[in-house]
Amino acid sequence: MSDLIFEKTSRNDAGWLPALSHSEEEILKFLPASALRRSEAHLPSVSELDVVRHFTNLSRKNFSVDSQFYPLGSCTMKYNPKVLDAIAAADAFSQTHPYQDPQDAQGALRILFETQTLLSEITGMEEFTLQPAAGAHGELCGLLIVGAYHRYKKEKKTKVMIPDSAHGTNPATAALCGYEVVQVKTDARGHVELRDLKAKIDKEVACFMLTNPSTLGLFEEEILEVARLVHSVDGLVYYDGANMNALLGHCRPGDMGFDIVHINLHKTFAVPHGSGGPGSGPVGVKKELVKFLPAPRVLKEGSQFIYEKEAPYSIGKLRSFYGNFGAIIRSYAYIRALGREGLEAVSEHAILNANYLKTKLKDLYEIPFDGYCMHEFVMSAKRQKAKGVKALDIAKRLLDFGIHAPTIYFPLIVEEAMMVEPTETESKATLDEFVKVLQEIQKEIETNPQKVLDAPHTTPVSRIDEVRAAREPNLRYRAK
């Protein structure tokens, strides 16, 4: 049953719309005939009940945090409290217009202002902008600030450094902002190789983009030295907040020497992932960079919340209005609900759960880097590959057991990588079940590998022909 909604037909009168008071002809007199649509848009034509059934049945073909364990590394698929959805949907917030007089939207402005303040405290930064709509949008914001800073100081900078384990958005953003990308190697312990960094760093370096913990789930122990080196050429250190869930209340990027940070509210601060978005990627900066932040920021003047009036050094606007307010308010409420102790518990249990799983799985999988991990870890299916079963196959087989696959083949520097992030909201019982399933799959790899190679067996579709999808693109329905 994968009929498109276009392939169904039933009666649709759009009865939820009020009736017109005039005839079509009378209304059309207001518009020149040349501006009118000549052919009908072939939208679906189905009854309300058929719309309900169609989308309800589609939803049932999805894995989700509400229905399955979702240990997808780097994505922080934690449980997001439902009360936050209710708050975001309340009329007081969802029915407020961004162009209302600030006097009439003091509640919304207060949420924005206080979120800026809370995030500054949690990350150890001076000020925040909430405009960026996603992590990559935050990166764009951050690198535009880097550019503005060096132009202001009349320094010519052409390079952005990233570790070889970095997420693809880092180099893509650097390129979008006109920088040449320089990759820094990872050492045998999984950290930035200081020797390589020292060899490659020069006065042309504008910025070093880094996550900490790294994409390998390890804390960069030499972070203070890395920051010192980058600052020594007047480069800025950029914090990609993908892994912030490990640090809440335990240490702060600002104290590590980062000059600019972006935070993924949809990872750490309980904004649900929504089938791929919307998220939100606020950016925080140190004091000397505040004047370059996107305009306008929300400020507090006496007891009033206002928009900043002038921002002559600002990089400008990154999107319309003030950010993904409906996401921001969820994070605001989440931080208010948890408080300091709750946030500390988040990272404590995220780290505890990851280390527990890693301990339980270390006999089954090769763990390329030793030592305790932070909130996630990377294992390698090299041994399994030697028996003919790849990380991809194991990922697909997990789906049959009602568990979402870990992130696979990332970071790129680990062969047959499987990146596991259990998050703090999962219980030991769930983790034990996950281990049991992986042990069972291991037995299959030993005795009946074909079963794993043919997986998944229980999902709405089996393995998908991606080559055909790319070679013969079918990207839309066309009415016959």
Added chain:
Amino acid sequence: MHYISNTEEDKRQMLEAIGVASFDALIAKIPKKLRDFKLRLPEGLSELELVRELDAIGAANKNLQDYASYLGGGVYDHYVPALVNHLAHRGEFITSYTPYQGEASQGTLQFIYEYQSMICELTGMDYSNASMYDGASGLAEAALLALRSTGKKKVILPRTVHPEYRAVVKTYLSCLDAEIVEPPFVDGAVDLAALKRALTADTAAVVVQQPNFFGVLEEAREIARLTHEAGALFIASVNPISLGILEPPGDYGADIAVGEGQPLGNPISFGGPHFGFFTVKEPFLRKLPGRICGMTVDKVGRRAFVLTLQAREQHIRREKATSNICTNHSLCALKGAIYLSLLGKKGLRKLALLNVEKAHEAYEKLRRLDGVSEFSKKPFFNEFTLQLKKNPASLKENLAANRIVGPLALSGFYTGMDGRYLFAVTEKRTTQEAERLAQAIQKAKAL
């Protein structure tokens, strides 16, 4: 409050299994000096306390449930049928990730495919991606596409395009070797003579917003013709509801058509999150930014959906990607797809007609008031600009007393626009509300 599932006994057993005495041993590698602090945050709250606190904060907003809104300028007070949120807020949609594991995400992938199809139908364009952050950043990505695709340097961005959209385009292009030219307007629409002068051989693209920021319909077909004559690409930024009645950009020659999807089933929500739609004609398919979903088959030949043409994207191409965008606004696009499904062919046209009808009814009432003068003689869809007296005394108080929010003062966006106001009128507005609006303006001695 917290949402931890481990008990104290679980924690003890887990630490024992790991082989450490305490949690601190796990993070011993973090330098001590980095750990020496306590966050200064307000005390945590129970759910009941939290809801009360947020209710109290929200009470300081005048929300549009209690007021008749004539505010537009990019986000609009359209009616959202109850079904939209009922379906879109299902846990299986709201708590799933990007559909990288296709077999576990057929629901998401199919709705994206259907969304792409509906957006193509609406705009008359060949291909749509899975959506962008919003209309403004989508327009900026369209300008980037045009610059990259033509290898030319100039983008013509008329002053009739939403000022915030123009600001975003400028930000995105700020580190490229690109030139932005902003032709002025005559009678509320692009000054065609100025546009022609700006259109030189080094022009990559001309942008037109239809209807434009003042609500006025541009001569889109003529501008498209001039643009193509000069060898540049034509980018249209369109209001999706207007396409129920107005000619779609694909028909009048747009190479790229983008727009803000909020009017399609998304709440105003203080300006976000919404979604931007992004469409192209065939030649630009492989230059599209962002995700695209395609239909294919599974191993046994069943219809299946999957993210495709990923060789354009940052996770494969890294610094050579067509954009750094790594996400789309799926959930907002889903609301758009559900909304368009509920509307159907007939409903879309009826909705557009209702908007024309209500807007023109309000326009006639206001235009008749002494002292109100017209801003433009050109046709409009559901938004229009009128000239009131400069700095009308007590306008805001009178509107509030009549439980009205809006219109939007254009003086906040342009110099020399004192007394000019932008009115947005959707299907939600009634004749009685239009009368209240007229009375409020009259009483405010705004004339």
